[in-house]
Amino acid sequence: xxPPDSSPSGGRSSGRWVRRDSGPVVRPYAVTGGRTEPAxxxxxxxxAVVVAMPGGDAEDDDPQRRTPEHRRILALCQRQAxxxxxxxxxxLPLGVVRVLLSDLILSGAVAVIRQRxxxxxxxxxxxxxILNGLRAx
Amino acid sequence: xAFAPSDPHSDATLTAHKILIAGGFGAGKTTLVSAISEVRxxxxxxxxxxxxxxxxxxxxxxxxxxxxxxxxxxRITISESLVLYLxxxxxxxxxxFMWDELAYGALGAVVxxxxxxxxxxxxxxxxFETRELPFxxxxxxxxxxxxxxxxxxxxxxxLDQDVPLVLCDARxxxxxKNTLIRLVESIAAGSPATLAAQGxxxxxxx
Numbered sequence: 524x525x526p527p528d529s530s531p532s533g534g535r536s537s538g539r540w541v542r543r544d545s546g547p548v549v550r551p552y553a554v555t556g557g558r559t560e561p562a563x564x565x566x567x568x569x570x571a572v573v574v575a576m577p578g579g580d581a582e583d584d585d586p587q588r589r590t591p592e593h594r595r596i597l598a599l600c601q602r603q604a605x606x607x608x609x610x611x612x613x614x615l616p617l618g619v620v621r622v623l624l625s626d627l628i629l630s631g632a633v634a635v636i637r638q639r640x641x642x643x644x645x646x647x648x649x650x651x652x653i654l655n656g657l658r659a660x
Numbered sequence: 661x662a663f664a665p666s667d668p669h670s671d672a673t674l675t676a677h678k679i680l681i682a683g684g685f686g687a688g689k690t691t692l693v694s695a696i697s698e699v700r701x702x703x704x705x706x707x708x709x710x711x712x713x714x715x716x717x718x719x720x721x722x723x724x725x726x727x728x729x730x731x732x733x734x735r736i737t738i739s740e741s742l743v744l745y746l747x748x749x750x751x752x753x754x755x756x757f758m759w760d761e762l763a764y765g766a767l768g769a770v771v772x773x774x775x776x777x778x779x780x781x782x783x784x785x786x787x788f789e790t791r792e793l794p795f796x797x798x799x800x801x802x803x804x805x806x807x808x809x810x811x812x813x814x815x816x817x818x819l820d821q822d823v824p825l826v827l828c829d830a831r832x833x834x835x836x837k838n839t840l841i842r843l844v845e846s847i848a849a850g851s852p853a854t855l856a857a858q859g860x861x862x863x864x865x866x
Contacts, residue, residue, distance in 0.1 A: 568765060570676040570745055603674040611700040611733055618704065636673055637841060645677065645767070649742070650848040653677065654766075656738030657841050660696065660833070 554592045554619060561625030569607045569617065572637040573624060575600040582607075590631070596623055600633050665693045672741035679843065680762055681732070681748045682788070684780025685774030688830035689748035689798040690732045692772060696836040697734030704731060704758060731758075751784060759787060768811060768847050770839055772830065776805050778816055783816060798822040798839045825863035 552559055561567070575597055592615060599612045610620045627633040674823030681689045693699045713754050747762050749755070763769070769788050773781045781797070788795040799813055808816075814825050829835040 551811065569762065570678050570765075571745070572674045572676060605674075605676050605743070605745070607702055607733055607747075608735070611702050616703040637675065642673050645845075647848055649675070649677075650844055652742055653738055653744060654844050654848070655839060656736070656742070656744070657837055657844065660736070 542636050552619060552622075554590060554615070555622040558622050559618065561621050563625050565625065565628075566639055567606050567621050567624060567635065570605045571635055571636050572603050572605055573600055573609070573628070573633050575601045576632060576634050588626075590623075592619075593623055593627060596620065597627060597632060600627070603636060674741055674743065676743045676745060678745040678747055678762070678766045679840065680766050680769040680793075681746055681772065682751060682769055682781075682784035682795075683800075684751045684774065684777055686783075687751070687772040687774045687777075687780065688802075689772055691829075692770070692798075692800075692830035692836050692839075693732040693746045693748050695831055695833050697736045699732055701747060701845035702733035702747075703804060726730045726741075731762075741865075751780065763787075763791055763793055766793060768796075768843050770843055771795055772828075773796045773797055773799045773813070773817070774805065775799060775808055775813065776802070780815070781817070784852070785819065787834040794843070794850050796839070796843045796846060798826050798830075800827040800830045801827055 567573070569592060575619075592613065595613050596609055599609050604612075606617065606624065609615075609624070610617045613620065615623075624633060628635060681692055683689055690699070700791050731750070732746070734746035734748075736744040737745070738744055747766075749759055749762055769784075771788065773783045785795075785797065797817065797819060798814075800809075801807075810825055812823075812829070816823075819825060824842050826839055826842055828839045
């Protein structure tokens with residue numbers, strides 16, 4: 524289906540659309556069908572860990588449900604990955620990745636392994652492990 | 661369906677932690693992150709490509725012609741199941757909406773300071789003090805910047821005695837490594853309540 528007429532109406536209403544602070548927001552969300560919020564309303568933390576679920580309709584090729592961006596994200600989820608990893612790996616903006624990931628989570632193709640829990644300071648064993656790792660660099 | 665031998669679900673669950681790298685425009689955040697990790701730009705959905713001409717203060721920074729248009733994002737693999745992420749948070753006021761999200765659940769922060777523009781890091785220091793997020797201040801030793809005593813800098817920053825203040829060369833991996841170690845040591849020595857104080861729900865939008 525061809526996209527609806529998208530003539531640049533912004534040109535007419537001068538100041539209202541040409542503000543640089545509001546301009547380029549729209550384009551990245553073209554790949555989400557214009558949606559800016561995750562379908563399940565859950566905002567994934569930037570370092571939430573996700574992974575593809577084996578058998579979780581990963582083969583779904585219906586372009587209505589599974590866009591090329593969905594598939595690129597799914598490919599990166601074959602190993603455990605953070606939301607930031609996926610955004611950097613696909614070159615898609617964080618907010619876009621969150622929306623597309625929520626689609627995959629809702630369809631069961633991807634599971635959230637670890638969402639950041641509020642305000643939990645890691646234990647000293649974890650901090651020690653980080654220190655050891657840093658010292659070994 | 662058949663499972664590949666490297667079934668991701670048999671791996672130990674990945675744990676990720678994040679450290680923020682803050683500081684004023686041109687303080688060396690990008691340099692620091694790239695000195696210690698493979699750095700990749702992380703785009704946000706916001707219009708960060710806005711030209712900074714006329715907005716960012718370029719005094720004393722003749723070589724700085726662009727501002728950070730995406731988050732600097734570095735990944736340090738500690739072990740197979742533990743990864744440390746560095747996020748360079750843009751210091752300019754117009755990016756502040758991103759701070760709460762990135763600070764949420766962060767281990768702590770490094771505030772990079774440039775002695776020629778010390779006041780540039782005041783907002784970062786204030787932010788982390790207010791949120792009770794553990795942080796240290798690292799004075800980036802630019803070649804052409806005057807040298808000051810750490811005590812003088814601490815005084816100029818009005819920094820609490822319990823906030824570590826270190827010198828660092830953001831270009832040198834060893835120096836950056838020591839800075840991060842100092843931060844994590846101070847977190848380990850700190851009160852367990854510090855992170856709980858900033859546990860806030862993420863909200864969509866601004």
